Amino acid sequence: MSKQIELQIHEEMFNKFYYPYLMDYSTKYEVHKGSAGSGKSYFITQKLIIKALQSKRKILVIRKVASTNKDSTWTLFKDVLEQFQMLDKCTINKSDYEITLPNKSVFLFKGLDNSEKIKSITGISDIFVEEATELFLDDVTQLKLRLRGKQGNCQIYFAFNPIGKTNWVYDFFKFTPENQSEKIRELPYTKIFSTTYKDNKFLSDDYIQTLMSLKEENYIKYLIYTEGIFCSGDKLVYTNWITHLFDYQEILKRKNAVAIFGLDFGYINDNTAFIGSILDDETMEIFIFCEHFEKGMLNNQIADMIKRKGFRKEIIIADSAERKSIDELKKLGITRIKPSKKGKGSIRHGVQKLQQYKLIVHPSCVNIIEELQNYSYKKDKNSNEYTNEINDNHNHGLDALRYSLQAIKAIPTIIKIRL
Numbered sequence: 206m207s208k209q210i211e212l213q214i215h216e217e218m219f220n221k222f223y224y225p226y227l228m229d230y231s232t233k234y235e236v237h238k239g240s241a242g243s244g245k246s247y248f249i250t251q252k253l254i255i256k257a258l259q260s261k262r263k264i265l266v267i268r269k270v271a272s273t274n275k276d277s278t279w280t281l282f283k284d285v286l287e288q289f290q291m292l293d294k295c296t297i298n299k300s301d302y303e304i305t306l307p308n309k310s311v312f313l314f315k316g317l318d319n320s321e322k323i324k325s326i327t328g329i330s331d332i333f334v335e336e337a338t339e340l341f342l343d344d345v346t347q348l349k350l351r352l353r354g355k356q357g358n359c360q361i362y363f364a365f366n367p368i369g370k371t372n373w374v375y376d377f378f379k380f381t382p383e384n385q386s387e388k389i390r391e392l393p394y395t396k397i398f399s400t401t402y403k404d405n406k407f408l409s410d411d412y413i414q415t416l417m418s419l420k421e422e423n424y425i426k427y428l429i430y431t432e433g434i435f436c437s438g439d440k441l442v443y444t445n446w447i448t449h450l451f452d453y454q455e456i457l458k459r460k461n462a463v464a465i466f467g468l469d470f471g472y473i474n475d476n477t478a479f480i481g482s483i484l485d486d487e488t489m490e491i492f493i494f495c496e497h498f499e500k501g502m503l504n505n506q507i508a509d510m511i512k513r514k515g516f517r518k519e520i521i522i523a524d525s526a527e528r529k530s531i532d533e534l535k536k537l538g539i540t541r542i543k544p545s546k547k548g549k550g551s552i553r554h555g556v557q558k559l560q561q562y563k564l565i566v567h568p569s570c571v572n573i574i575e576e577l578q579n580y581s582y583k584k585d586k587n588s589n590e591y592t593n594e595i596n597d598n599h600n601h602g603l604d605a606l607r608y609s610l611q612a613i614k615a616i617p618t619i620i621k622i623r624l
Contacts, residue, residue, distance in 0.1 A: 210258055210307055212289055222388070222404040223248040226396075227255065230358040234395040236378055237364045238385070240433035242412055244405035245398070246278075249333055249362045250285045257310035258291075262330040262356055264312045265323075267348065269339035271316025274302060278335050279314050317344050323351060330354030337365040342373040367435040370579065375435055382571035385435055401433045428578060436578040440591045442556060443603075446564035446577050453483055453494035453567070461487040466516055467609030468507070468523040468542070469601045470530055477502045478601035480573065480609060481516060484562075491562045496602060498572040504530050508537035522608040545608040552595070555607035573602040 216224055223244065237245035253264055266278045279302055286292040286304070296305040302314035315323055317340065329351050334340065352359050365374060367385070374380070378397055384390055390397045402408055402416055419427035424444045428436040456462055462485050471477045481495030497510055507530075511517055517538055523531050525544035534542050566574055579599040582591045 210294075212255070212258055212291065214255070214289065218288065219251065220244045220248065220405055220407070222400060223398075226398075227252055229396075230256065230360060232391075232394055232396040233360055235360060235362045236395060236397040237362070237400070238367050238374075238378075238380075238397065238433065239364075239400040239404075240402050240416070241366060241430040242402040242405055242408050242416060243400040243433065244407065245400055246281060246335060246364045247285065249364055250278075250281050251288075253312075253331060253333060253362070254282070254285055254289065254291070254306075256331070256358075257306055257312070258308060260310075260356055261308055262310045263326075263328050263354060264310070264331040264333065265326065265329050265348075265351065266312055266314045266333045266335070267323075267340075268316055268335050269344070270318045271302075271314075273336075274314040274316065278333070282312060282314075317347075320344070320347060323347065326351065328354050330356045330359050332361045334361065334363045337363040338368050338372045338374055340373075342377065345373070345377075366429055367433060368429060370435045370575075380435060382575040386433075399433060402431065434578065435575075440582045441578070442580045442582060442595055443560065443564065443577050445560055445562065446566055448566050448568050448574060450568060451492060451494070451565065453492060456483045456485070456492050456494075459485055459487075461485050463613060464519060465609040465612045466519050466521040467545075467605035467607070468521055469605040469608070470524050470527040471500060471502075471601060473501065476500050476572075476601050477507060478572075478605045479507075479511065479514075479521075480602050480605040481514070482606065482609065484610075484613060486613070489562050491559075491564050491606075493564060493566045493570055493573055493606065496570040496573050498602065504533045505537055508534055508539050511539055520612045522611045524604070524608065543612075545611055552607075553593070555610065556595070558610055559603075559607060573606070576600060576603050 219227065237249060239245045256262065257264055266274065266282070268274050268278065282304060283292060283297070286295060291306070294307045298304070304312040313326065317323065324347070331354070332348055332352060334348065348361065352361060363374070370380070378395070379392060386399060388399055390399070402413060416431040419431055425436055425441055428434045457464060462483050464481065464483050467480045469478045476498040477500070479497040480493065483492040483494065495514065497514070511521070519541060521539065521542045522545050523542055525547050528544060531542055531544055566577070576599045580603055581596055583594040583596055584590065585592050
């Protein structure tokens with residue numbers, strides 16, 4: 206007769222956000238995107254141990270490189286087993302990195318740096334992919350093929366911090382600027398959780414302070430590891446911006462406030478981007494309040510969009526590379542549209558001009574926010590140092606914003622000289 210396993214757990218052991226999903230095995234894929242310290246990996250570990258104690262299972266715990274398991278997932282599982290007062294009842298194989306529970310369920314800790322060893326493992330019921338952004342999409346395909354257990358409720362769990370949106374997880378799990386902050390989102394066979402450190406009641410004040418200090422030390426890392434937002438890991442062009450709710454009509458009442466508008470043309474592969482903002486030259490602030498991003502727009506559709514927004518009579522500075530489109534828009538009733546002035550160094554000068562301002566972005570302008578989070582400088586391939594050249598992507602709305610500044614007089618660069 207097999208000995209009954211008694212596991213003493215209570216709700217206080219779990220974070221409030223995660224607890225309702227502790228016994229939920231309803232989707233094949235469970236995705237946990239979050240900031241550092243959000244508790245996502247700890248919860249997955251708690252959930253898998255409880256699942257494995259209910260029926261005999263073979264669970265594969267994966268990282269890209271096997272050696273990184275030692276100080277991460279291997280230690281994490283032992284910590285949770287200790288929390289559940291189960292560690293002394295388990296068989297711990299330190300040489301092969303295996304943990305066997307009293308009911309013969311087994312956790313195998315492996316790396317994909319030797320994928321042939323993974324292919325030889327049979328009967329896998331569940332897979333936990335830690336730091337999923339380290340993997341390639343081909344790795345994930347191979348893991349999906351390994352999930353062949355007969356136990357039922359077979360699942361793959363993914364955990365990661367959101368790095369650049371060029372990583373495979375961004376498109377694969379259909380993240381967008383609008384949905385990446387949704388706490389829970391569902392796709393076919395998939396449930397996606399987005400959490401931050403605020404969802405983890407067990408964090409120390411010191412750790413929270415460390416996360417908050419990133420805002421001044423490294424803003425890119427702050428967005429990724431504190432706010433849990435997809436963001437390029439490269440050096441950003443603009444760090445002089447914030448998101449803030451405001452009423453643009455109230456801002457326009459300021460003595461020195463002027464509305465400015467820019468348009469960057471796109472079609473099949475690129476968005477047409479229209480940006481409306483208010484510039485206050487006295488406070489050196491630009492309030493970005495309006496955006497429109499859309500592919501495949503014909504000129505009559507662009508004109509209709511501008512009219513619909515109520516900006517037909519405004520001066521709009523548009524990409525001068527599309528002079529024919531500008532002329533057509535004039536005939537369609539956008540009579541005050543003008544071509545931007547371009548020339549050698551015009552991008553650099555325009556960027557430097559924008560960098561002199563504080564950019565306040567309305568939260569509804571999700572596409573320009575995404576560009577600000579990803580518009581970055583190029584790296585020299587030999588030295589790995591950043592250059593003054595800028596990557597030509599994540600910039601359609603920012604180009605339109607840069608053009609719009611040409612509607613006002615030139616702003617001099619301020620050089621402070623100590624006498």
